Amino acid sequence: QSVLTQPPSASGTPGQRVTISCSGSSSNIGSNTVNWYQQLPGTAPKLLIYNNNQRPSGVPDRFSGSKSGTSASLAISGLQSEDEADYYCAAWDDSLNGRAVFGGGTQLTVL
Amino acid sequence: QLLLQESGPGLVKPSATLSLTCTVSGGSISSSSYYWAWIRQPPGKGLEWIGSIYYSGSPYYNPSLKSRVTISVDTSNNEFSLKLTSVTAADTAVYYCARVSVGDYVEFDHWGQGTLVIVSS
Numbered sequence: 425q426s427v428l429t430q431p432p433s434a435s436g437t438p439g440q441r442v443t444i445s446c447s448g449s450s451s452n453i454g455s456n457t458v459n460w461y462q463q464l465p466g467t468a469p470k471l472l473i474y475n476n477n478q479r480p481s482g483v484p485d486r487f488s489g490s491k492s493g494t495s496a497s498l499a500i501s502g503l504q505s506e507d508e509a510d511y512y513c514a515a516w517d518d519s520l521n522g523r524a525v526f527g528g529g530t531q532l533t534v535l
Numbered sequence: 536q537l538l539l540q541e542s543g544p545g546l547v548k549p550s551a552t553l554s555l556t557c558t559v560s561g562g563s564i565s566s567s568s569y570y571w572a573w574i575r576q577p578p579g580k581g582l583e584w585i586g587s588i589y590y591s592g593s594p595y596y597n598p599s600l601k602s603r604v605t606i607s608v609d610t611s612n613n614e615f616s617l618k619l620t621s622v623t624a625a626d627t628a629v630y631y632c633a634r635v636s637v638g639d640y641v642e643f644d645h646w647g648q649g650t651l652v653i654v655s656s
Contacts, residue, residue, distance in 0.1 A: 426581060456641075457639055457641075459639070459641050459642055459643075461582075461643070467648075468631055468646040468647065468648055468649050469582065469631070469643070469646055470646070471642065471643060471644050474636075474639065474642045474644070475639065475642075480644065512581065512582055514582075514641045514643075515641055516639070516640050516641050520598040521598060522595065522640075523584065523597050523598055524572075524584035524587075524597075524640055524641045525584070525641075526581055526582040526583070526584065527581070528581045529581045529582070
């Protein structure tokens with residue numbers, strides 16, 4: 425059972441806009457920033473969004489992040505087949521003397 | 536270009552100690568801007584943070600693993616290491632090392648390729 429809750433799966437057709445949610449609590453998302461990671465099949469995760477809504481260099485602007493209260497969302501617009509991957513949200517949790525916590529991951533399928 | 540490379544045994548016996556090393560190249564592990572972390576992923580499952588360390592020491596660990604984990608850093612060889620004691624089958628996973636921003640303890644901006652460790656007799 426992950427501290428951050430994500431839907432296990434999501435899907436969309438090419439060109440469509442898809443959103444993935446991440447729900448937490450006051451001890452994590454409610455008081456700290458959220459990062460998103462993309463994990464393509466068979467590869468290591470890659471930082472996709474940091475500080476709630478910032479994109480590292482090289483990440484297309486089709487990817488965007490937002491946060492409100494104890495929830496966060498990742499949006500992918502203009503969906504492409506290469507976006508098919510697992511997506512994880514992550515945040516620092518202030519409970520138990522502090523720990524990094526991840527969502528359970530969302531498997532995105534491009535139909 | 537910063538590269539991180541995990542190394543260590545791919546097979547560990549139950550109750551033994553798992554030991555991995557992450558070698559950093561293309562950058563200094565002694566940078567004041569970053570921590571260094573271990574993260575694992577059981578087959579077909581999600582990510583779990585194990586712990587992180589600064590170049591000067593002072594590691595911090597996931598409370599769920601704290602009693603079994605030791606992370607250390609070797610600045611002379613630009614590497615850091617993970618030891619996990621009393622392993623069971625539940626510790627079978629791909630183990631990743633990563634760089635972490637000091638401004639955000641969950642901003643893992645560079646990752647190693649990962650190494651699969653199987654716990655089995």
